[in-house]
Amino acid sequence: MSNPLKPQLDADYIVNQLKTLLAIPSPSGYCMDIMRYVGEEVGKLGYTMEQTPKGVGIITIPGEDPSTVVGISAHVDTLGAMVRSIKSSGMLRFTPIGGYDMQSVEGEYCLIHTRDGRKYEGTVLTTKPSVHVYVDSRDAKREEAAMEIRIDETVKSKEDTEKLGISVGDFISWDPRTRVLDNGWIKSRHLDDKASVAALFGLMEWLRREGRTPKHTLKLIISTYEEVGHGNAYIPQDITELIAVDMGALGDDLSGSERHVSICAKDSGGPYDYGMTTRLIELAKREQLPYAVDIYPRYGSDATAALHGGSNIRAALLGPGVHASHSMERTHKDAVVNTAALLLAYVIE
Template identity: 75%
Template sequence: MLDLLKRLLQTPSPSGYCMHIMKLLQDEAAKLGYQMESTPKGNGILTIDGAADGGATGLSAHVDTLGAMVRSIKPNGMIRFTPIGGYAMHTIEGEYCLIHTRDGRSYEGTVLSTKASVHVYPDARDWKREEANMEIRIDDKAATKEEVEHLGISVGDFISWDARTRMLPNGWIKSRHLDDKASVAALFGLLEWMKREGQTPPRPIKLIISTYEEVGHGTAYLPPDITELIAVDMGAMGDDLSTTERDVSICAKDSSGPYDYHMMTKLIDLAKREAIPHAVDIYPFYGSDASAALRGGSNIRAALIGPGVHASHGMERTHRDAVVNTAALLIAYIMEPIDA
């Protein structure tokens, strides 16, 4: 799981620019003997046959991340960008990035305030960090709009942030985009366990890798045989929240409302039975792939769990225990007898 997670974190995948990372996952699934199908909008679906027919359990995680897109090229060669996903501008100031052109080239850059130097601008410290006051400096010959266009950079090109991944010997993992690549790694850990142990779940399982969660419509469509969905996404940490970076977060309610009572109860009971460190929390400013599925009209039960992640949508951190514990709770859930 950790090896796969590192490769995922090193592969740029802002929402709408996920073709390379989906190919990586398609190849990884094939190594395990599974075929990953693609939906028209680019989501991936892997099916694990169950011992009995009937409705399937869906497990979703999203591989798309926060990022940006070229909004315009300024006369001085700086790029004005538009955000992809909901993050605060101060969390990316000073960040290195890649600009991906339509013809396959990429250029390095740095995100800066338009008043980047305290030696030049007396109000540099107080300058509001908002979209109009931010820009990207390109690390190439790019002092004019014409020079930037000569590089092949155009309006609408995608921009990805440097993940700055560190996996420490003591188990801590710090990186951008643990939301939600840590959960994708957990799902593939489950997949590897199923194959290695030769296990067959009581009911069919569909793993869904979504590519537009950060912009709100990741799993707005679900295959019609799915009757329940567990969105596997990061658990937030902060004031009045009890989740830690070693826990599985079980979300009782988010901005889309409360999650299914019976699924929640089963997940909590299984976590207790298996002695899996966990916490139940409420996230009023959070939405998930399960939220998108319910709003999209899916007639399903839904739940939300995931590894605890600190500083979400910023410089995130989790622990390998949380990734392992998330996979363990999912395995316990899908292997539970149907009548349990």
């Protein structure tokens, strides 16, 4: 196309979708509510979403050439926790869902989701939470056994907590603490990977508004178990190439930023497809989108899961740059919109 794609995207729509997605709790394994929302919004855009038995969403957009099917994947599941045990004090011991440092959730507000639909607020603390009481409070190791959740109810015993309907195996979601600033900065938990899902909504909104048909048939995959490693272990067999859209890691010797689209050439699963990665770089240059090519040695994606699951595909990875991943994350509106623009450039030509 001769006209750049970024100005044609509805940035406000993309950011509003991101805010809505961030407000819906969805730790891996507890994605029913958010997938219901995704399905409803997809329907408003004139598309339909099927769900696999595992709960993964698949949105099919017919292309000019239906003989080739391109998959684009992003995940709605996030980090979280689960009740491991109820202590004699009524406090909760928890087990992590996904990989994060315990110090990154110390002091965080949370919701405990019971199996019968009740929700209770709580706070993550160490077992020695006060410097006025515990001489070794500052030095105590931040590890699972030394952390607990204080429930915001009057509980003084295990029996009191059980009377609330809280049980071992109940899901726990972290307060995202989302802030969208007027200068474009967006800080929140779970930008990994709801920022990428918002970019996919921007792609769909543009295709529908402009009445455009992608060059090849698209299958947009909304994954629900990425944070625990098997989100896209299965993908439809007619997909021949898959772009995983996930947050770009920042720091150390990496060259990206929160305003870049990050293109990953290699992660813990090995190198991504040479031709697809090269094409993404060429399109980013053509569309004048700030981008960075990086290596993520401690990172895996839904494309990795698909390859490990036996899919005979080519694969690539890109996404908005996100600072402090799996902690208090931050990105910029430009990175999210630029990600949508790069995806559009890839699928319409």
